[in-house]
Amino acid sequence: MTDIHKTIVVTGVGVVSPYGLGLDCLQAGMLSGKSCLVPTKDLYPGFEGTTAPVGELALLAKNFSSRHSRTDQLAAVAAGDAIANSGSDRSSFRESGIVMANTVGGLTEIDTGIAEDPAAWYRRPGGLLRGSSYPFAHVADAVGEHFGIRGPRCAISVACASGAMAIALAANMLLDGAASIILAGGSDPLCPFTLSGFNSLRALDPNPCSPFDQNRKGLNLGEGSAVLILETLAGASARNANILAVLRGWAMTNDAFHTTAPQQQGSGLADCIHLSMDMAEVSGDEIGYVNAHGTGTPLNDIAEANAYEAAFRGRNHPIPVSSTKSYFGHCLGAAGALEAAVTIMAVRAGALLPTLRLTDPIDSPGVDWLRGEVKRQPLPLAMSVSSGFGGSNTVLIFGSGRS
Amino acid sequence: MTPKMTSNITPNTTQNVPDVAITGIGSVSPYGPLAGLIPQSPPEPTTITAWKTAGLRRAFLVPPFRPASVVPGLKTRRLDRLSAWALVASSLAIKDAGIDLNQVDRSRVAVVFATAFGCVDLTEAFYLSAAANGWNGTDPSTFPETLPSAPASHVSMFQGLRGPNVTVSNKYFAGETALIQAASLLRNRHADLAIVLAGDAIAPTLYSWYEVAGLLSPACYNSDALPQAGGFIPSEGIAALVMQRSGSSDVRSEARAYARIGSGRWAAGGEAAKIIQQMLGDSVPSLTVCSGNGAPCATSPTSALARQISGDGAAIILPQAFALGLAGTGALFHLILGLSGKLGGELRIRPGNGQALLLATAADNGFAALGLELP
Numbered sequence: 001m002t003d004i005h006k007t008i009v010v011t012g013v014g015v016v017s018p019y020g021l022g023l024d025c026l027q028a029g030m031l032s033g034k035s036c037l038v039p040t041k042d043l044y045p046g047f048e049g050t051t052a053p054v055g056e057l058a059l060l061a062k063n064f065s066s067r068h069s070r071t072d073q074l075a076a077v078a079a080g081d082a083i084a085n086s087g088s089d090r091s092s093f094r095e096s097g098i099v100m101a102n103t104v105g106g107l108t109e110i111d112t113g114i115a116e117d118p119a120a121w122y123r124r125p126g127g128l129l130r131g132s133s134y135p136f137a138h139v140a141d142a143v144g145e146h147f148g149i150r151g152p153r154c155a156i157s158v159a160c161a162s163g164a165m166a167i168a169l170a171a172n173m174l175l176d177g178a179a180s181i182i183l184a185g186g187s188d189p190l191c192p193f194t195l196s197g198f199n200s201l202r203a204l205d206p207n208p209c210s211p212f213d214q215n216r217k218g219l220n221l222g223e224g225s226a227v228l229i230l231e232t233l234a235g236a237s238a239r240n241a242n243i244l245a246v247l248r249g250w251a252m253t254n255d256a257f258h259t260t261a262p263q264q265q266g267s268g269l270a271d272c273i274h275l276s277m278d279m280a281e282v283s284g285d286e287i288g289y290v291n292a293h294g295t296g297t298p299l300n301d302i303a304e305a306n307a308y309e310a311a312f313r314g315r316n317h318p319i320p321v322s323s324t325k326s327y328f329g330h331c332l333g334a335a336g337a338l339e340a341a342v343t344i345m346a347v348r349a350g351a352l353l354p355t356l357r358l359t360d361p362i363d364s365p366g367v368d369w370l371r372g373e374v375k376r377q378p379l380p381l382a383m384s385v386s387s388g389f390g391g392s393n394t395v396l397i398f399g400s401g402r403s
Numbered sequence: 404m405t406p407k408m409t410s411n412i413t414p415n416t417t418q419n420v421p422d423v424a425i426t427g428i429g430s431v432s433p434y435g436p437l438a439g440l441i442p443q444s445p446p447e448p449t450t451i452t453a454w455k456t457a458g459l460r461r462a463f464l465v466p467p468f469r470p471a472s473v474v475p476g477l478k479t480r481r482l483d484r485l486s487a488w489a490l491v492a493s494s495l496a497i498k499d500a501g502i503d504l505n506q507v508d509r510s511r512v513a514v515v516f517a518t519a520f521g522c523v524d525l526t527e528a529f530y531l532s533a534a535a536n537g538w539n540g541t542d543p544s545t546f547p548e549t550l551p552s553a554p555a556s557h558v559s560m561f562q563g564l565r566g567p568n569v570t571v572s573n574k575y576f577a578g579e580t581a582l583i584q585a586a587s588l589l590r591n592r593h594a595d596l597a598i599v600l601a602g603d604a605i606a607p608t609l610y611s612w613y614e615v616a617g618l619l620s621p622a623c624y625n626s627d628a629l630p631q632a633g634g635f636i637p638s639e640g641i642a643a644l645v646m647q648r649s650g651s652s653d654v655r656s657e658a659r660a661y662a663r664i665g666s667g668r669w670a671a672g673g674e675a676a677k678i679i680q681q682m683l684g685d686s687v688p689s690l691t692v693c694s695g696n697g698a699p700c701a702t703s704p705t706s707a708l709a710r711q712i713s714g715d716g717a718a719i720i721l722p723q724a725f726a727l728g729l730a731g732t733g734a735l736f737h738l739i740l741g742l743s744g745k746l747g748g749e750l751r752i753r754p755g756n757g758q759a760l761l762l763a764t765a766a767d768n769g770f771a772a773l774g775l776e777l778p
Contacts (some may be wrong), residue, residue: 044538095673103550115530118611119457135519136551137572138733141671150672150768155572155578156522157551165569174585177669193529196538197546202653207695252567252593254559271510276582307718389547390556392568 009401011241012229013341014082014185016159018052018222022081024043024103027345029327032375035356036328037220038210044192047199049206051190052222052329064146067129067392069106070223073143074334075187078142078225082183082246086229093229095178096152097187099170100140100227101162101186102333104285106133107193113381123306126394143227147194157333159388161252162186163226164336168394170230179233185227185337193326194332195221201260209296211323212369214233214360219295221331226337228344245344245386248381251278252328261299262387266307269385273311276395282381287397288318289352289370289382291343294323297331300387305364318368320375328358336394337387343384343398350379423586424660427500427645428739431488431602433463433638433725436473440743443738447723448622448636460606460614463624463725464676480542482557483522484640485604489554490561492643499657500645501598504562513594514568517576517581517601519731521551539704554641558598566594576669576763577601578734579694579771582644583667589648596648599734602641603620613637632744638728642735646648658722660743662759676711679760683747683774686758688713690777692741694734694763695722705764710758712760720744734763734771745777755769 017038020027028037040051048377053075057294064073079098083090095134109130114121122128132138137155152173156166163186170184197205198221205218215230236243253275255268260270277284292304310348311317324342331338361369384396418478430437432445448461470477472485474494479487497504502511522766526549532541547553552570561567567588573580578601585597603609613619613635647658668682691709708717726736738761745759759775 046537046539071571095670110530112530112534114608115527116534117617118608122612122615128612128616131608135574136521137519137574141574144671150670152669153573153671154584157570157572158555158568159550159552165567169569169584170585172584172591172593175591176587176666178583178587192533192538196533196541197529197543197549199539200541200546202543238415252569253558254514254565254568256509256559256563256565258560259553259556271565310440388552389550390552390568391559392552392556 004237005232006107006175007233008174008230008247009233010228010245010247010344011231011236011243012310012396013344014078014080014088014227015338016077016081017224017338017340018054018110023085023341023345025347026341027356028092030324030353031351039170042375043190049126049204050208050368052162052220054223056360060225063341065319067140069133070108070189071102071104071187072105072133073190074225075100075139075143075221078227079147079183079336080184081320081392082224082227082229083147085351088366093147093149093181095151095179096149097100097170097173097182098140098144098149099154099182099184100143100260100336102136102139102157103159103162104191104194104333104340105136106138108191109133110190113290114318130363141266143183145222145338148199158392160332161386161388161392162333162334162336163338164340164384164386165252165397167228167337167340167396168252170210171247171250174232181225181231184230185225186334187225187332187396188331190192190221191225191280195380196296203297205296208357210357211296211326211355212301213358214303214362216298218297220329220330220341225329226341228314228340242372245347245401247396248397248399249397251275251279251395253393260389263356266305266310268391269307269387270310272393273307279286280397284315286381287383288379290319290321290338291382291384292321292323293385293387294325294355296325299372301362303369305362309364309366312366318366319353320368320370322353322355322370324353326380339386340384343382347382347398347400350376352377404602407509411586412414422649423589423646423664424649425646425656425662425664426660427496428661429499429740430493430640430645431465431492432640432736433465436468436495438499440582440592441739443743454537459624459626461626462601462610463636464605465639476611481548481590483525483548483553485522486548486554488602489516489558489600492500492641493558493562494521494598496598496645504643507596509563510565511554511595512564512570513585513588513597513600514557514558514564515581515585515597516570517577517732518551518603519572520603520609520629522549522553523604523609525549527608529607541744542757562645564646573731575731575765576768576771577731579667579669579763579773581666582773583658583669583736586645586664586667592735597641597646599646600643601735603639603729603732605637607640610637636724638725640729642739661671663776665776669771671769675708679712682772688717688758688760690745690759691759692720692737692759693722694737694761695727705762708764734761
């Protein structure tokens, strides 16, 4: 029997993505098979590659000052969309918690001059304010201050698992009674610092990426933000909130293996999947779809395939898996939150999204690599998987709100 | 191999039962690397020599030391100082707790790290490499070490810890946030043991920000000025605590507890006294350890709130300048300093009342509070 005080539900989803503003916009774009990956030049001098930018942010993010970075603005736009999507008045969220993830913080507002002569850089007009947006905690504050939310605030940064981990930790906070409603998600923009970093590691595919393909060549960076409104079923029912999905299980592990590479057998991720299913009290057979981390890098995808083989061994049918980074790139600290939103959308729409440009999948008999057309079928339970540098893994399991 | 499973998630329904204990302490600070409690003599700011300054500039700096001389076999050559200190402090805390990790299920050990600024040394180095070579010529070995989560990742890698690995922050209460999140991971059965760390390192970009903003204490410019003279003296260092849940099967149940952590609350606003009193239930702390946010006047609103909660007779430990200099990540040092004073016998609390409070306030009405039970 469901314990309504221990059941975490999603009552709002806000998204700003390369498709535009809102979950509906994301859904329409993805179900039509549209890729947002575009040829990109001049994000820094000499850069030429493929990215998924969010356009016209300035039109969306009104009332921001120079002390708000692009990371802040993306987060606030997504949070505003989540509040609107929830159908509740903004005042309902005054005492809410905020758990926001990112990896870039205010690096978008800073250039190389800051390291060459910091004092001179800060004395430039707006220098101190731009510098003050650097800490990754600034994003949670920006959301809180923009909407007058004064509950507990927590910033998370665990590389590419950040957005998913924010949701997992927020769920724990709800069980602890730290707040009755929490806005949780992630935000990250395109930025020379991270583009240069991934380029230096030779991790970027110059063309649109092909996750899980035998001929994959790397990842594409994207940008965006997603924010979920989480609360207990008891709280949501008491205020008659619209329940979009149930967060059935969540787990976090670490590979304890390497700074950038995943453990090649995927054991840390497989453990994380097991733990999340254990919490959700479901078997591997009950998971209808996995929204994979699926970066398109040679090392990540093979480790992930191995993890699925291990975690879903004994299933009656291969586990359906796809990477939606093939649609809008890798959004770093926002990725886990955006993909949680995609997974909720998949559950609600009964849609198994294919990986785009997947022609020659990794040989992995226990996995049904989704490709081609969108598969339409009832989807009671789906899983969102995130991993990151430093070996962090987070798995979230979402179920239909109707159940 | 699948890690040992525990029962399904159990919410914390007994908020006032301090079922999480602090069993180990380690630190890297102006006192140098230390296991256990910290000496009561406050450190002095020292002169910055690591980079060129326009005249005398001082801060509470970590004295240079070889990490491998403290933790044999430790390799830190390519790491940010913050990562190296995290490795040393966590090793010292584990040693202080008397824990043999070979006897522990490492998939049940979490790492929770709080930082305001992350790996600023290597972030600056990455910018300098971009300035010198262009953005297409940056150093690939530096980039992953610039991530704020790199220190926590190194702790997991070095110690083989495969439980949740979390890096958190909060403008004013990053340390408190780490303590509360770690307790939450333990109570919600995501881990049996947690290594909690908080700290930051000073680099030119950070120090210059405070200087250009006009926030530095006269003691930063003048060696005759006392640290107590007011203003802000930046600090660096990392504190580490071993936290474990009572009754966890894989961890020694007879471990010495420096303190037990009850519930915690933090918020960006609201009625702090009311929320904290609600959190504490019937108990009235006889000791309050004031943390702070680094602002020059952090002390007095925190003290006033402490008196509102505990009455005039309760003991209050005011923040020490060096811990205040860590801004949002100073809470663990404040707590260690408070425990050092209490357990070292310098402080008296009401007989039979071991209830204590770690308390911080911020200029914008925010607060953080953790209920503690002292031995």
